[in-house]
Amino acid sequence: MKFDKEKYLNKRENIRQTNAFRGKLVNTKATISEKAISGIALSVIGNSILAEIELNNKNVLVNCSVSGKISSPNKNSTLIAVGDSIKIVLSQNSNNEKFIGRVVAVEERNTKLSRYAVGKKNFEHVIASNFDYLMIVVSTFQPNYNKRFIDRLVIASEIGGIKPIIVINKIDLTEDLAFFFDDLKIYKELEIPIFYISSLAGNGIDEIKEFTKNKISLFFGPSGVGKSTLINLLLGEYTQEIREISERTNKGQHTTSFVKMLKTNFGAKIIDSPGVREFALWDIDKQNLALHFHDFDKYRQNCKYYACTHIHEPDCAVIQAVEDGQIDIERYQSYLNIFDTLEE
Ligand SMILES: Nc1nc2c(ncn2[C@@H]2O[C@H](COP(=O)(O)OP(=O)(O)OP(=O)(O)O)[C@@H](O)[C@H]2O)c(=O)[nH]1
Ligand SMILES: [Mg+2]
Ligand SMILES: [Zn+2]
Known part of the structure; x- marks a missing residue:
């Protein structure tokens, strides 16, 4: 790069x-x-x-x-x-x-998206507050999406009291959309709305408009997935005086460098944000992580140990369900992944 x-x-x-x-x-x-x-x-x-x-x-x-x-x-x-x-x-x-x-x-925040502040111990970095939808924006390719990222953001939205939505952008880059429907099936089962769109070709934009109408939505995701391109489409001709330094000097790069809230002419408020690479969860520990994996809910109660972490304990119903193919193995992978990064 x-x-x-x-x-x-x-x-x-x-x-x-x-x-x-x-x-x-x-x-x-x-x-x-x-x-x-x-x-x-x-x-x-x-x-x-x-x-x-x-x-x-x-x-x-x-x-x-x-x-x-x-x-x-x-x-x-x-x-x-x-x-x-x-x-x-x-x-x-x-x-x-x-x-x-x-x-x-x-004033007190009603909802928020928070992460653990980089390089600062026990400090909450609030990306935005008082909004309704966390639009987790990823792309089919360039860059490829990563389900570990989606899983983290779904948890963060639950902790912050926000409804998570998945937006798969750049569908123009694939001829096999069925692959994505299948790969993301689990999120549908978890009742998370998923939009398949192309900000380049214009597919799915009206649906996003309809959905975000009269709501405040934060668009969040890795760099280069097309958040700002999508937001520009939603804004259309209607722009607000929030300019970036890089846009002002007009060097031809539009990478977003700060969080900003913008108003559309169809009653939606939109928050654009800079691309993220890592996202350390805030306000969660090893003990309560599994509570945020709702696909584990119906198995968890059958674990032999009350405080089962679903990692090494005998007679763990969650592990059994993974082995039986009832829990998506990738979700379990995410669980292990996040578990390792959390404090006791
Ligand atoms: N093929 C294709 N390219 C797209 C699409 N949407 C955006 N792009 C391109 O992807 C690149 C990155 O788009 P941006 O909108 O700047 O991405 P971003 O998510 O805002 O990136 P950051 O601000 O760095 O976080 C640009 O070159 C866009 O033209 C799409 O639907 N299809
Ligand atoms: Mg951007
Ligand atoms: Zn267990």
């Missing part, structure tokens, strides 16, 4: 800003100014937050900063994530032309 310097620098800058940001103090007891108004964070880049607020019965965007202590119920967690409900004190800039805001508080 070619080294992409701009992408690297963008990424490094984001990490630097995020780390600086994490150092901010959280004050859970602060009294919030009566002047503060409510808003939603649409993008968070380091210290600068783009928020949507209601002003004179109209929704407007306002650039905000964070300074000093902010009141928040979330400890050891991302201070402000896209989707967060925030409280803002407004003021006008020096020319009295434009409103600017200062974030003074963050």
Whole structure:
């Protein structure tokens, strides 16, 4: 793979800003100014937050900063994530032309997608909050999908209280769609909706529009699967003023470098996000992992040991079901895989 310097620098800058940001103090007891108004964070880049607020019965965007202590119920967690409900004190800039805001508080998150923060012990990295659907976007080929990734994200969505949806993009790259239907059968059995689409040829886009209407959906997945291409189709002509540095300098690369919420003209709110390679689960341990594998549910109760981990214990009904072909062997592989990466 070619080294992409701009992408690297963008990424490094984001990490630097995020780390600086994490150092901010959280004050859970602060009294919030009566002047503060409510808003939603649409993008968070380091210290600068783009928020949507209601002003004179109209929704407007306002650039905000964070300074000093902010009141928040979330400890050891991302201070402000896209989707967060925030409280803002407004003021006008020096020319009295434009409103600017200062974030003074963050509210409790209803739903969220969280991962274990990279390189930081016991710190929750919230990718986005207060949304409905986690659209797990993968492609048929270029890059090939990986079911271990899907399994992790299905668990993360359950932990965060979000409904998982699988989106298989780039179906134009295969002539054997039946293979994918068969390979992903287990997720259908788990009642996870699956969309087969091509953002290049336009297949399945109307179905995605219909499905995401009046909902807030985070599009999440590995780099290059086509999240932004799909999102651009959903946005159509209607674009919002959230530009990326790389788009502005127009170097011809569109790799997404930060999370941002966008509005469509058909009533869906869409969150685009940078591609991920690894995803360490947050808020789960070895003991409760199996509870998130619902295809194990009907066997688990027949294990001989109450605290069976379904790995080495004798008379394990889950292992028996795998051997009998009743549990998908790849799901069991995922289980083992994730089990190994978790704390006791
Ligand atoms: N063949 C084919 N190519 C596609 C399709 N959708 C997107 N692509 C191509 O895949 C490449 C990556 O697309 P992006 O939309 O930038 O992917 P992304 O998931 O947003 O990537 P990151 O922002 O890096 O996470 C581009 O060259 C797209 O033209 C599709 O349905 N079929
Ligand atoms: Mg992208
Ligand atoms: Zn067992």
